[in-house]
Amino acid sequence: MSDSTDKTVGEDAKADGLADPMPPIIPADEIPKVRAALIRYRVMAYTVGVLLILLMLVAVPLKYIGHDDRWVTWFGVPHGWLYMLLILSAIDLGRRVKWSIRNVIGIALAGTVPFLSFVAEYIARKDVYRRIASSDAVALR
Numbered sequence: 001m002s003d004s005t006d007k008t009v010g011e012d013a014k015a016d017g018l019a020d021p022m023p024p025i026i027p028a029d030e031i032p033k034v035r036a037a038l039i040r041y042r043v044m045a046y047t048v049g050v051l052l053i054l055l056m057l058v059a060v061p062l063k064y065i066g067h068d069d070r071w072v073t074w075f076g077v078p079h080g081w082l083y084m085l086l087i088l089s090a091i092d093l094g095r096r097v098k099w100s101i102r103n104v105i106g107i108a109l110a111g112t113v114p115f116l117s118f119v120a121e122y123i124a125r126k127d128v129y130r131r132i133a134s135s136d137a138v139a140l141r
Contacts, residue, residue: 026097026135037093038128042121044086045110049117051079056114086111093124097131 026034059071087108094104110120 026131028135030096031132031135034093034096034128034132037089037096038125041086041089041093042125044082044089045117045121045124048079048082048086048111049115049121051075051082052111052117053114055079083111086117090124093128097128099127 055072055075059075062068062071090104090107093099094107099107107120107124110116
C-alpha cells in the first residue's frame with residue numbers, strides 16, 4: 001500500500017482547513033478573571049452602544065432640525081470617553097482569552113457603528129463561553 005495515505009482523519013481535516021482549531025486552554029484559576037473581564041467588556045459595550053444610538057438617532061437630528069447643540073454634547077462627550085474604556089476592556093478580555101489582534105481591533109471598532117456593538121458583544125460572549133467550556137467542563141455551572 002501507499003505510504004502517503006497513512007494520515008489520520010484528523011490530520012486530513014486540519015490540512016484541508018475543515019476542522020475548527022482547538023481554542024487555547026484557559027487555566028482553571030484564570031476562569032474567574034476571564035469572567036470578570038467579560039462582564040466589564042459587556043457593560044462597556046452596552047453603555048457605549050446605547051450612547052451612540054442616542055447620539056445618532058436623537059442628538060444629531062435635534063442639532064440639525066431643532067438647532068439645539070446641547071444633546072450632541074450630552075451624548076457625544078460621554079460616548080467618546082467611555083469608548084476609550086471599551087477599547088481597554090476589549091484589550092483586557094482579548095489578552096485573557098488569547099484573541100488575535102485582528103479580533104480585538106474588530107471588537108473595538110464595533111463601538112463606532114450604531115447597533116454593531118451589540119452584535120460584537122454577542123459574538124464575543126459566545127466565543128468566551130465556548131473557550132471556558134472547552135477549558136473546564138464544570139466552568140459553566
